[in-house]
Amino acid sequence: MTATPPATWPQLPGERSHEALRNYPPVENWDNHVEYDAKAHPRKVPRTFMLVPTTCFNCESACGLLAYVDTDDLSIKKLEGNPAHPGSRGRNCAKGPATINQLDDPERILYPLRRTGERGGGEWERVGWDAALDDIAARIRTAIVEDRHEEVMYHVGRPGEDGFSERFLAAWGVDGHNSHTNVCSSGARLGMALWGGYDRPSPDHANARVILLLSSHLETGHYFNPHAQRIMEAKQAGAKIVVVDPRMSNTASHADLWLAPWPGSEAAILLSIASHLLRTRQIDAAYLERWFNWCTYLSNLHPDAPADFATFLDKLEAEYSPYTFDFAAEEAQVPVERIEELARMVAGCDHRLSAHVWRSAAAGNLGGWQVARALWFVLALTGSIGTTGGTSPNGWNKFIPHGPNMPPPNTGWNELTWPTEYPLSCNEMSILLPYFLDEKRGRLEVYFSRVFNPVWTYPDGFSWLSALIDPEKVGLHVALTPNWSETAEFADYVLPMGHSAERHDTQSYETHSAKWLSFRQPVRRVALERLGRPVSDTRDANPGEVWEENEFWFELSWRIDPDGSLGIRQYFESPYRPGEKITVDEYYRWVFENSVPGLPEKAAAAGVTPLAYMRTLGAVVVADSLYRQDERALSPAELDGATADADDVLRRPVTLEDAPPLVGEAGAVGVRHQDGTTTAGWLTPSRKLEVYSPTMRDWGWPEYATPGYIESHVSRRKVDIDRGELVLVPTFRLPTLIHTRSGNAKYLNEISNSHPLWLNSIDAARAGVQTTDLVRLSTEIGHLVARVWVTEGIRPGVCALSHHMGRWRLHEDEGSRWVTGRVDITHPDGPDSWLLRYRSGVAPFASKDPDSSRIWWDDPGVHQNLAFGVHPDPWSGMHCWLQKVLLEPAHYGDRYGDVYVDRVRSQQVYREWLALTRPRVGPDGQRRPEFLMRPVKPTRRAFRVT
Numbered sequence: 053m054t055a056t057p058p059a060t061w062p063q064l065p066g067e068r069s070h071e072a073l074r075n076y077p078p079v080e081n082w083d084n085h086v087e088y089d090a091k092a093h094p095r096k097v098p099r100t101f102m103l104v105p106t107t108c109f110n111c112e113s114a115c116g117l118l119a120y121v122d123t124d125d126l127s128i129k130k131l132e133g134n135p136a137h138p139g140s141r142g143r144n145c146a147k148g149p150a151t152i153n154q155l156d157d158p159e160r161i162l163y164p165l166r167r168t169g170e171r172g173g174g175e176w177e178r179v180g181w182d183a184a185l186d187d188i189a190a191r192i193r194t195a196i197v198e199d200r201h202e203e204v205m206y207h208v209g210r211p212g213e214d215g216f217s218e219r220f221l222a223a224w225g226v227d228g229h230n231s232h233t234n235v236c237s238s239g240a241r242l243g244m245a246l247w248g249g250y251d252r253p254s255p256d257h258a259n260a261r262v263i264l265l266l267s268s269h270l271e272t273g274h275y276f277n278p279h280a281q282r283i284m285e286a287k288q289a290g291a292k293i294v295v296v297d298p299r300m301s302n303t304a305s306h307a308d309l310w311l312a313p314w315p316g317s318e319a320a321i322l323l324s325i326a327s328h329l330l331r332t333r334q335i336d337a338a339y340l341e342r343w344f345n346w347c348t349y350l351s352n353l354h355p356d357a358p359a360d361f362a363t364f365l366d367k368l369e370a371e372y373s374p375y376t377f378d379f380a381a382e383e384a385q386v387p388v389e390r391i392e393e394l395a396r397m398v399a400g401c402d403h404r405l406s407a408h409v410w411r412s413a414a415a416g417n418l419g420g421w422q423v424a425r426a427l428w429f430v431l432a433l434t435g436s437i438g439t440t441g442g443t444s445p446n447g448w449n450k451f452i453p454h455g456p457n458m459p460p461p462n463t464g465w466n467e468l469t470w471p472t473e474y475p476l477s478c479n480e481m482s483i484l485l486p487y488f489l490d491e492k493r494g495r496l497e498v499y500f501s502r503v504f505n506p507v508w509t510y511p512d513g514f515s516w517l518s519a520l521i522d523p524e525k526v527g528l529h530v531a532l533t534p535n536w537s538e539t540a541e542f543a544d545y546v547l548p549m550g551h552s553a554e555r556h557d558t559q560s561y562e563t564h565s566a567k568w569l570s571f572r573q574p575v576r577r578v579a580l581e582r583l584g585r586p587v588s589d590t591r592d593a594n595p596g597e598v599w600e601e602n603e604f605w606f607e608l609s610w611r612i613d614p615d616g617s618l619g620i621r622q623y624f625e626s627p628y629r630p631g632e633k634i635t636v637d638e639y640y641r642w643v644f645e646n647s648v649p650g651l652p653e654k655a656a657a658a659g660v661t662p663l664a665y666m667r668t669l670g671a672v673v674v675a676d677s678l679y680r681q682d683e684r685a686l687s688p689a690e691l692d693g694a695t696a697d698a699d700d701v702l703r704r705p706v707t708l709e710d711a712p713p714l715v716g717e718a719g720a721v722g723v724r725h726q727d728g729t730t731t732a733g734w735l736t737p738s739r740k741l742e743v744y745s746p747t748m749r750d751w752g753w754p755e756y757a758t759p760g761y762i763e764s765h766v767s768r769r770k771v772d773i774d775r776g777e778l779v780l781v782p783t784f785r786l787p788t789l790i791h792t793r794s795g796n797a798k799y800l801n802e803i804s805n806s807h808p809l810w811l812n813s814i815d816a817a818r819a820g821v822q823t824t825d826l827v828r829l830s831t832e833i834g835h836l837v838a839r840v841w842v843t844e845g846i847r848p849g850v851c852a853l854s855h856h857m858g859r860w861r862l863h864e865d866e867g868s869r870w871v872t873g874r875v876d877i878t879h880p881d882g883p884d885s886w887l888l889r890y891r892s893g894v895a896p897f898a899s900k901d902p903d904s905s906r907i908w909w910d911d912p913g914v915h916q917n918l919a920f921g922v923h924p925d926p927w928s929g930m931h932c933w934l935q936k937v938l939l940e941p942a943h944y945g946d947r948y949g950d951v952y953v954d955r956v957r958s959q960q961v962y963r964e965w966l967a968l969t970r971p972r973v974g975p976d977g978q979r980r981p982e983f984l985m986r987p988v989k990p991t992r993r994a995f996r997v998t
């Protein structure tokens with residue numbers, strides 16, 4: 053066994069943050085930690101472990117985990133928190149330790165599989181990695197050689213990494229990145245990006261005076277751990293918590309004020325607060341004068357008014373004066389006193405208002421992006437942006453390293469993901485892919501689905517199923533997944549990829565006012581190497597033939613271009629052994645030595661290499677206390693060659709062959725202020741906060757150039773409660789479940805295994821139903837049958853169904869039997885009618901894990917998303933999740949879990965929402981504003997219509 057180098061490790065964040073919990077084994081002992089075997093209790097049987105850090109993959113928070121690898125047999129016995137991780141500081145939610153279930157799951161996919169019968173027919177054969185790689189590589193190579201680059205698509209659900217997919221997509225020259233963003237966060241992203249370019253918030257909860265959460269969904273799900281621990285610290289220090297949510301969430305139960313508004317009214321509430329702040333001048337005028345683009349506001353909306361800041365404030369106050377508390381109360385259907393109370397709390401925040409909206413209102417409603425925009429307006433008015441205890445943009449608190457020899461930007465533009473109807477979408481219009489394939493806007497030769505399950509996760513999942521079984525639309529579907537899913541069932545290849553303790557990635561998220569980098573690693577591989585038993589690739593250390601994606605992409609890219617003639621192979625060659633294939637060790641060695649500021653110095657202080665530092669601790673702080681980065685002074689290097697344009701934006705010369713950065717315009721580096729100072733500013737075209745958005749004007753929506761309120765498609769006046777109509781909220785999550793991946797975590801399924809429809813007692817009485825009764829919920833394209841739970845935890849007029857259950861499988865042995873029921877899919881009223889009906893629920897099954905025979909729950913839940921038509925918001929592209937439903941007692945013949953869909957009607961709904969758009973080419977022939985975030989940005993020339 054090789055000894056850990058003599059090292060002086062720093063005090064760990066988890067040790068600093070929580071004095072009462074300093075029970076972490078000291079890092080010096082991580083190679084040789086002894087503790088008693090819990091299963092041998094009451095006998096005291098010592099066991100020796102090697103503790104190896106990695107990063108959780110069960111939500112996007114990227115918390116640290118510490119794997120306990122038994123030195124006897126190198127099995128992973130448990131995963132706990134990693135005290136060296138700056139975001140999670142040694143703590144996790146239930147989903148982190150449940151990683152052990154995913155590793156040990158008896159149903160996980162261990163070998164590459166190739167379909168043998170019809171797609172979806174459930175017939176598979178084992179195939180070698182070489183054969184699968186050669187087949188896939190040949191198809192991609194042919195598509196590239198024949199200039200059909202757009203027919204290669206990589207569609208990712210949970211990325212779990214930063215920057216790696218950009219490498220291989222750029223190297224291949226394909227504009228083929230697709231994401232799940234527009235079932236997730238497109239609305240919030242657009243609302244924030246229009247202000248400052250950055251597309252998500254980073255609240256400094258721990259130091260806040262007032263915490264305003266319109267996304268309790270997020271604090272109870274994503275970021276549950278890093279944000280939750282900081283919210284509770286603030287609460288202990290006296291901060292007030294406000295939760296705006298029609299449902300009593302876990303976070304709402306801890307709130308000082310819980311507002312349960314009519315869904316979709318949130319922007320009206322926020323704008324009434326903004327109006328109050330302006331009217332009473334409880335604003336940070338100096339901040340607004342320096343950072344708002346108020347001159348542009350005046351010149352566009354009041355060209356004849358004096359061009360001074362006092363006039364701007366008067367005009368702004370007048371613009372928002374219709375947003376009274378009474379107006380907001382009427383829209384929200386809540387007592388006006390509660391909104392006034394909220395406004396008083398916000399006004400008294402003393403620049404320490406931390407706030408968050410991500411999904412919830414911004415993801416549910418037509419125009420939901422205005423909720424995020426209105427929230428950012430309130431943050432700006434109170435001077436809480438970037439302050440201690442305030443809210444920063446995510447880009448200040450996230451760090452993405454780059455690898456060696458980065459490929460140049462690609463030159464294509466994929467109309468399947470970035471169509472002309474949605475020039476402002478954030479991001480790809482992924483929910484419309486099956487419809488676009490139907491319309492023959494394109495086809496896919498090779499389609500990778502990766503940690504992604506659209507048949508189940510997306511609205512109108514039958515549209516995905518229809519596309520995936522049609523070889524004219526999808527030539528080859530490769531599912532990269534650790535476990536079976538409703539989508540993997542319809543693949544051609546199912547390739548087993550590792551869980552969080554079986555793969556390499558780097559990841560960073562905005563958990564507080566700092567930048568950190570977390571390293572995910574295959575912990576058995578690390579243990580083997582520490583024992584002096586090197587492996588050739590990660591498959592040697594993983595169960596079966598489970599691989600990791602980094603090595604997979606290296607190998608696939610090499611096989612696409614084996615002789616280097618396509619110019620692809622060079623980006624997968626070793627930086628240390630010219631002409632030879634890069635190894636994953638070499639890749640991360642290079643990244644940590646060259647691309648992570650401060651890491652080489654920290655490693656040197658500890659007496660180890662940067663790679664050894666990250667393999668030992670699993671995370672590093674890159675920068676701390678990153679407040680007010682808009683005021684960051686520009687370095688001489690940044691200023692070199694830059695000149696100020698007519699709007700005082702400092703720019704360097706660029707060409708059309710340059711690519712804009714991930715966010716922001718190519719060449720723009722900062723802004724010159726009236727006092728002569730130059731600072732980094734924001735990432736909008738003006739480098740200011742754009743209270744007036746020229747982008748909205750130029751892309752055909754001048755009426756929304758300033759923050760406003762758009763009536764939701766499920767506003768109170770559009771729902772006829774007397775007729776039995778309600779709003780269905782399908783977006784809330786149980787903090788113990790993950791979309792698809794919790795299906796293979798037995799602990800999580802034992803905790804959460806029922807799927808009730810939350811229904812207020814008033815609505816239940818009107819419908820004549822009680823708890824456990826079955827009800828039929830009719831949507832615009834079909835219906836579903838759910839079981840009622842009568843509760844006061846949801847406001848009247850609204851019902852809710854968690855979005856993690858309703859899992860199913862077509863075939864007995866296609867996995868996730870801890871959570872899935874077996875179904876039949878039939879066409880009872882002709883080929884366009886689709887009925888999903890359970891044959892059986894969750895039931896015990898025989899496996900190598902004796903717990904599988906002890907399953908005591910039986911409810912697989914209701915797959916509600918199938919019965920939702922696509923609702924792409926015409927601005928952000930966000931799927932507007934909230935549904936107007938008709939609730940009735942179940943009909944004769946209805947069965948629990950039934951989902952019926954009329955696909956003719958679903959096509960009509962697609963066209964109805966598409967008709968809301970204003971297809972547009974922007975200034976200078978741009979397909980899309982260059983400054984908006986876009987994964988894998990191509991050259992500026994590709995942004996332009998030729």
Ligand code: SF4
Binds near residue numbers: 109111273275278
């Ligand atoms: S919040 Fe929970 S699921 Fe998310 S990364 Fe942290 S431990 Fe994992």
